[in-house]
Amino acid sequence: MNLSAVFALLLVNAIASAQGFYQNTDVFELSPDSFDEVVLSTNYTSVVEFYAPWCGHCNNFKGAFKKAGKLLKDIVNVAAVNCDLEINKPLCAKYKIEGFPTIKVFRPPKYSDKNPPKSKKALMKEFVDENYNGERTASGLVGFSQTRIKSYVRRIFGVDVLQKLLNKSSKIKMILLSDSKNKPSVFLKSLAIDYLGVAEFGYFDVKSSFPEEKIMELTGLDNQAMKKPMFLVYDGNNPTNEPKIITGKMTKQSIAEFLLENYGVKPMEGPGSEKHKTLNLLKKGKTLKQIQKKGKNNRKKSVKKSARDEL
Numbered sequence: 001m002n003l004s005a006v007f008a009l010l011l012v013n014a015i016a017s018a019q020g021f022y023q024n025t026d027v028f029e030l031s032p033d034s035f036d037e038v039v040l041s042t043n044y045t046s047v048v049e050f051y052a053p054w055c056g057h058c059n060n061f062k063g064a065f066k067k068a069g070k071l072l073k074d075i076v077n078v079a080a081v082n083c084d085l086e087i088n089k090p091l092c093a094k095y096k097i098e099g100f101p102t103i104k105v106f107r108p109p110k111y112s113d114k115n116p117p118k119s120k121k122a123l124m125k126e127f128v129d130e131n132y133n134g135e136r137t138a139s140g141l142v143g144f145s146q147t148r149i150k151s152y153v154r155r156i157f158g159v160d161v162l163q164k165l166l167n168k169s170s171k172i173k174m175i176l177l178s179d180s181k182n183k184p185s186v187f188l189k190s191l192a193i194d195y196l197g198v199a200e201f202g203y204f205d206v207k208s209s210f211p212e213e214k215i216m217e218l219t220g221l222d223n224q225a226m227k228k229p230m231f232l233v234y235d236g237n238n239p240t241n242e243p244k245i246i247t248g249k250m251t252k253q254s255i256a257e258f259l260l261e262n263y264g265v266k267p268m269e270g271p272g273s274e275k276h277k278t279l280n281l282l283k284k285g286k287t288l289k290q291i292q293k294k295g296k297n298n299r300k301k302s303v304k305k306s307a308r309d310e311l
């Protein structure tokens with residue numbers, strides 16, 4: 001290698017490390033703006049690593065953190081703040097970061113009828129953060145952060161509970177039928193969070209407390225059909241209608257498509273939502289300003305277009 005090639009290589013490395021560890025991965029590289037958007041304006045739990053590129057422990061941890069980002073994609077937001085960057089220093093000071101890496105888990109407030117959501121600004125103050133001091137491995141982090149996901153899923157252990165849920169509001173009701181344990185899965189909890197305010201979620205605890213015959217009677221399913229996991233989807237406006245059924249391979253994407261097609265609803269977060277688009281662009285390195293500007297232009301364009309269509 002000649003000398004200029006070496007310099008070129010050094011330059012590339014310098015630029016890469018100035019930007020941070022996690023470009024083009026499933027981990028968000030945050031600045032103060034995007035921190036508010038990704039961590040504090042969501043109903044997701046987030047894991048945030050505060051790091052410095054020169055720190056040896058941070059370098060050692062990089063691979064595991066990327067892996068955690070991949071495993072927790074669309075379930076928990078995994079993000080990093082490079083505390084070496086001038087722009088991030090106030091953020092690292094705010095959270096009293098003294099050593100690197102410091103890993104924190106941020107949790108949103110839990111909503112209920114008694115604690116309805118407030119303004120965006122007020123909500124930001126209600127987030128709780130705690131240090132993660134467990135093993136610095138992907139599985140350690142994944143396991144821990146999953147225990148920090150809020151549950152909005154109702155366990156249905158009686159006909160009256162189902163009736164109450166169906167009568168509760170005009171929202172869509174998604175009832176999971178599976179030979180589930182007595183806890184909702186991480187996937188189900190996370191899906192319920194995507195649809196907060198849009199749909200209500202519950203699950204039958206078939207094995208231990210809700211008799212199969214009762215479910216067959218309520219749903220018209222036979223007991224062969226009940227061997228497969230499925231969602232019974234009740235139309236919030238017509239709760240007495242037969243439920244529609246989602247079964248087969250269920251992903252957030254396929255469920256979002258089903259609900260959009262059949263009920264015209266979109267999730268607030270996660271695949272299929274506007275928020276998800278914004279987050280994907282942030283992940284690709286776009287700034288919030290660029291994204292918002294583009295959004296505005298697109299809206300203008302579509303207004304113009306529809307005005308034209310009317311002529």
Ligand SMILES: *[C@@H]1O[C@H](CO)[C@@H](O)[C@H](O)[C@H]1NC(C)=O
Pocket residue numbers: 160163164167
């Ligand atoms: C739910 O509504 C149905 C009919 O609309 C009614 O018969 C039933 O008593 C209600 N159940 C509960 C638990 O409120």
Ligand SMILES: *[C@@H]1O[C@H](CO)[C@@H](O)[C@H](O)[C@H]1NC(C)=O
Pocket residue numbers: 041042043111117196197268269275
């Ligand atoms: C979080 O959930 C609350 C309660 O339903 C809702 O008002 C708010 O819009 C949700 N936030 C996001 C970012 O979807």
